[in-house]
Amino acid sequence: MTNSLERLQKIIAQSGITSRRKAEQMILDGKVKVNNKLVTELGTKAAPTDEIEVDGVPLQKEAPVYYMLYKPQGVISSLKDDKNRKIVTDFLEGVTERVFPIGRLDYNTSGIILLTNDGEFANLLMHPKHEVNKVYVAKVSGIPEKSELTILRKGIKVENDLLRVVSYKILSTDKTKNVSIIELTLNEGKNRHIRRMMEQIGFPVKKLKRERYGVLTLQGLKSGEARPLTPHEVKQMRHIASEIVK
Template sequence: MRSSGSGSSRNGGRGNYRGAGDNRDQKQGQGRPRKPRPEERRYDVAPGAPQDGPKSGRGGSARGGAKGGPKQSQERGRGRTTPARSREYEARTEERNRERYAGRKQISPPKTFPGAEQEGERLQKVLARAGYGSRRACEELIEQARVEVNGEIVIEQGMRIDPEKDEVRVDGLTVATQSYQFFSLNKPAGVVSTMEDPDGRQCLGDYVTNRETRLFHVGRLDTETEGVILLTNHGELAHRLTHPKYSVKKTYLAHIVGPIPRDLGKRLKEGVRLEDGYARADHFRVVEQTGRNYLVEVTLHEGRKHIVRRMLAEVGFPVDKLVRTAFGPITLGNQKSGWLRRLSNTEVGMLMKEVDL
């Protein structure tokens, strides 16, 4: 009796466990679909194949979420693309929008800074265009009280001026606020001092053919004379630099054959009589001597034709070679023969100061 009871309890226990498991599977099946076992899975070979087909090939499981295939959420959402609109539809939409806003009053946005309605141009912008650096650098020049407008020092930022009328100076030197250009050319020997030559000879215009604005030369140099010659489109500056009233000095190096007397410089400074009047040198010195060959420096403010050659020939020393090394404050330096260089702002200011501009 005891053994049967114990046996029944053991058997009953097993039966109760199995029964509970079956009931649990049924309860889970009622809430959500039961996941099929591997032997119960079905594979479709191809569209239209019977449902009870062979278990081979890649079918819906590969296409619908199995590893290696796209998920259905991607197929439903991300994979879809909006159809493009036709050009005719876009044109009609644009036309409707234009008709809708055609009668509305146009609104102008407010000014972004005070005083924008004022006439003129900001001072720092004018200085930046003239080549004094960035606008911030030009603002620092104003802060340092180095800028003058019409004779008065400017310390306030944002001042507006008329570049055509107002006179601007930096460190006492006039600024070319307009679109002027200034160049220095080391003219080689054999180049004619004209911008165009009807005989086809090499001339100054050959060195500035790629310039948009028309340039002209300041003064002249003999065809065989080398050295500094200025080119610009500033007419008033060019006129004053060559006018006898302003007495702009030019410096020349001349090669002559000696021996030369000690009083040669004194004679040139006192004046040499030429066919068109007396000519006087402002300065004379011997730069170099090699045997009988002398390299002398002559400075004068006159600009008559062949003036240096004629003066030295009159005192008995014809010139073999002549080079102009300076025109006012503009010096030749190490500029090579035939090279054209743009003058700096400081050099332009010094030129203008030379002739009271």
């Protein structure tokens, strides 16, 4: 046994095809082979040179990659779209690895979205027990009083979802145009979270951008541009997600 051996479920998760938990279940269900031998024990380890099959499909061996994209408005956070609209991977020129987005940003929301082929990293950041802060800036109709926003921290029930923020800050107001710019910090991300919440309290969102994700910011990127994360940034994001547990 060498130091290069890793648990089978971790190798499968890192390939990006599924989460570690689902990989464990696939092993138990007899859907995984190593060097053409069926494996059903979770403690099994494999080497980089081993041939691994998952549900009859050979596992592709790719080095893990991590990218940050400044997603423009009007782009789908998916790998395909039946309406032939632009998708996030359209902006990753020259990237040959099979990357996928970590989580989602609404079609009309711009800002930071991460893409990777490392399923374990993706699941670490998306798992509900890890509260990685995400900072948004919203342009809303109306000029709320601070007292009207306090409910955002307590939480608002909308269509069976409890929607809330970690913090909020009114950045500016324009009485002539009747609009406000508000910074909102979340550590979870339900579908159309901010838009539904703000509409519920009477200040519908006109424009929304995610400006920070953990330690990552949009600094140096223009809309539609992407860059690889540095090894230090990947390490920081892992550390943040691992340290913050509900």
